[in-house]
Amino acid sequence: MDKQQAQKEINELRELLNQYGYEYYVLDKPTVPDAEYDRKLQELTKLEAEFPELITEDSPTQRVGGEPLEGFQKVEHIVPMMSLGNAFDEQDLRDFVRRASQGTNDKISFVCELKIDGLAVSLTYENGRLVRGATRGDGTIGEDITSNLKTIRSIPLTIKETGRIEVRGEAFMPHKSFLALNEAKKEREEEPFANPRNAAAGSLRQLDPKIAARRHLDIYLYGVGEWQAEALETHSERLNKLKELGFKTNPEWKKCKTVEEVMEFVEYWTKERPNLSYEIDGIVIKVDNLKQQEELGFTAKSPRWAIAYKFPAEEAITKLTAIELNVGRTGVVTPTAILEPVKVAGTTVQRATLHNEDLIREQDIRIGDTLVIKKAGDIIPKVVRVMEEKRTGEEEEFHMPENCPECGNELVRLEEEVALRCINPNCPAQLKEGLIHFVSRDAMNIDGLGEKVITQLFREKLIHTIADLYRLKKDELLELERMGEKSVNNLLQAIEDSKENSLEKLLFGLGIRYVGSKAARTLAMEFETMENLQQASFEDLIAIDEIGDKMADAIVKHFAEEKVTNLLEELQQLGINMAYKGPKQTTVEEDAVFAGKTIVLTGKMENYTRNEAKELIEARGGSVTGSVSKKTDLLIAGEDAGSKLEKAEKLGVAIWNEQQLKSAIEG
Missing domain, CATH: 2.40.50.140 (Nucleic acid-binding proteins)
Known part of the structure; x- marks a missing residue:
């Protein structure tokens, strides 16, 4: 296939996928099965891999960015994102309506909207393409969170509108996503989010957009900041126009002519809010006519033409x-x-x-x-x-017991902790929770072994330790409830496949205190085999940049336990891989050229894929980021390098071609 034909097919696939996405995420009326969407997305991904020079930032394949950011850039809102004044009862609302009516000569009507409990954001489009997404911040200065906002599937990456348009809305976490997120946190024994608003805000401030993508946020657009070609007269027309352009707007809004109609809307949603699939914390009331909004103007902090009625806390x-x-x-x-x-x-x-x-x-x-x-x-x-x-x-x-409610072992309060802890390694509750952790996605990632199945196997005394998972027999599994031949075969195959995991997956699965998935990978890269790590001293461990005193002490103590040594011997005999399979880390002295350097890759390379080049650089002490900035030490440019090359030249960043990279890697 030549480049011209590829471009034609890519454009058709993008248009089709954008339409499918709009129907699914905005209209909530999918017209094709998920499998069809996935198939088309795979076709597009394959084509773009063959012709990387045709990849654009607004492609459906580019929603989730590749590299974590180093930090968020500050951005200035051309039109300030002001906060709203509050109303807490009917009298406050009547006072607002009276003041608004006195501030303009013509008769006033209002638009009432649900006040979504999320994070206010702005989206800027230039000639139809999303170029920036930002937080509200202090109203004047926000943070650029474009890479995270692009992961929200209901945000269009392109719209049919020329010129510059900035739209505003509320990003939020639906109840379903919130409950799933907290359930996952509970499994990892992490502090759960208190409410969906905190969860949404925390997700959008993650430096790694992959984390935001996994949390399944949504958005409703409700207004505009800057709009070069707007010629509308009312806020209600704006809402309809936003919907026409493909933005997701909340359908639960209403035009009201009197304060009585406003109160009816407020009272209705005060009762009905529990039936929504997302959180609201009030009602926003706005003067509908845009000219009247202009006449009413602003106070130092908020517009005079809008107010937020806040629901009383429900107790x-x-x-x-x-x-x-x-x-x-x-x-x-x-x-x-x-x-x-x-x-x-x-x-x-x-x-x-x-x-x-x-x-x-x-x-x-x-x-x-x-x-x-x-x-x-x-x-x-x-x-x-x-x-x-x-x-x-x-x-x-109530008095906390002196002994564990599960095993009867004495409870202890460790230094600097408020929690009581059972330190019996054979406590059945801990064993079961440890098994659930071991099979989880970031650990050994064994499909089909969720919390319910682990609990069932534990209850039936088919498993007691991690090693028991690898001794499960088909005939004993078939005797269990809801275990058919196909599911048992799939489960046993998933367990068998997990034996080939790289060392870091096993390390994280062991549940060593303070050792998360990132630290597990660092340890695996550094020591390469389980045996080497078991023999590592406290001094060996703290010599690694990312390993602190507490973690090093926990690791040494963990591997000093006889039961851990015995378990690892069992696992090795059962065929579980005990070595690191990722890219090898060489010493800084050997490859000093990348040590401590921040490097950006751009363009197409002949000898390496983007991921291969990244791994090779990182294994030799470099850090690969996704965008060029003043902190960038080196840009490596392949064929058809674009805007990143131009920016690097302007900033005076050192630029290498692929041959120079290859020479450095090969020493």
């Missing part, structure tokens, strides 16, 4: 019937309040987090107490306060 009263204790993978014992069922924000609540013993003491929470709990914007219920006036004298003070 409920219930009784604490018991406190349940749960033991996690690392032995931390966490108390959970068991409540008389009560309806809060549309769902029935029976449990609330108590975090730790100190919090229980602080709030003087006793079994039998009447509690005020709230959800408000939070998905996870929490205790607001104890209603001491309701006490009868029969309430019981």
Whole structure:
């Protein structure tokens, strides 16, 4: 296929995929099965791999950026993103309507919209292409988070509009995504996000866009900042125009002519908000006519033509019937309040987090107490306060046990920790949670072995340790509920395949304290085999830049345990790989040319793929980033290098061709 034919097919595939994406993510009315979308995306990916010079930033294949950023650049909003004044009751709303009516001669009408509880962002398009996405910041200066916003599938990368247009909206995390994210955090024994808003904001401030992509955010667009060719008269026309251009707008808005109609809208959504699939924390009321908005103008902080009615925090009263204790993978014992069922924000609540013993003491929470709990914007219920006036004298003070509720071993409080911990390595709760961690995606990544299956196998006493996973037999699995021949075969094959994983996957799966997936990879690259790592001293470990005292101490202690030594011997006999399979790391002295250098790759190369070149550079001490800046030490330019080459030349960055790279790699 020649380049011209490839360009034609690429354009057709992009147009088709953009249409499929719009139908699925914006209209919520997919016209093709997911498999068809995936097939077309694969076709496009293959074509672009063959003709990398035809890849553009607005291609559907480029939604998730390749390299983590070093930091976010500050950007200035041409039109400030001002915050809104607040209304808390009907009188506040009536006062707003009165002031707006007095500020203009003509009759006023309003648009009422749902106030999404997320993160305000702006999107800038130039001649139809998304060129920048930014946070609100302080209203004047925000941060460039384009790479993260591009991962939101409902944001179009191209629109049919010439000139420059800046649109504004609220990025948010739907309930479904929030619950899945916190469930994953719970499995890793990480602190869960308190509410979807914090989760959305945290996701959009990740330097690695792959993390934002995995969290499945969404967005509603509700306004504009700068629009060179706009000729509309009302805000409601703007909303319709945004929808026509392919932006996702919230359908739940209404034009209101009187304050009574505004109050009806507010009252309706105060009751109905629990039925939404996302969080709202109020209603935004805006003057509809744009000329009247101009007449009313702004105060120093906010527009006079809009206001945000804030919902009161939703609370409920219930009784604490018991406190349940749960033991996690690392032995931390966490108390959970068991409540008389009560309806809060549309769902029935029976449990609330108590975090730790100190919090229980602080709030003087006793079994039998009447509690005020709230959800408000939070998905996870929490205790607001104890209603001491309701006490009868029969309430019981709660004391954390001295022994583990699962195994009876003595609980300890480690230095600088508020949590009590079971340190018995044979505690059944820890063993089960450890198995769940071992098979998780960032560890051994064994398909078909989720929490439910691990719990089932553990309950049936088919597994007790990690090694037992590799001894499972087909006939014993077929006897279990919901285990058919096909699923058992797939499961056993996935377990067998995991034996070939590189060392870092096994290291992370072992659950060594303080050792995350990144540290596991660093250790695997440095020591190359499990045997070398087992023999490493504290001094050997802290000599590595990314390994601190606490982690080094934990690693030494972990490998000093007899049960760990025995387990690793078992795993080796069972055929589990104990060596690092990634790119080899050479010493700085050997390849000093890349040591400490920040390098950018651009253009097509003959001898290496982009990933191969990146791995070879990083293995020799360099750091590969995705964009050229003043911090860039070297640009390596292949054929058809574009804007990155131009920027490097302007900044005076050193530029190499592929042959120079090849010579350096080959020494």
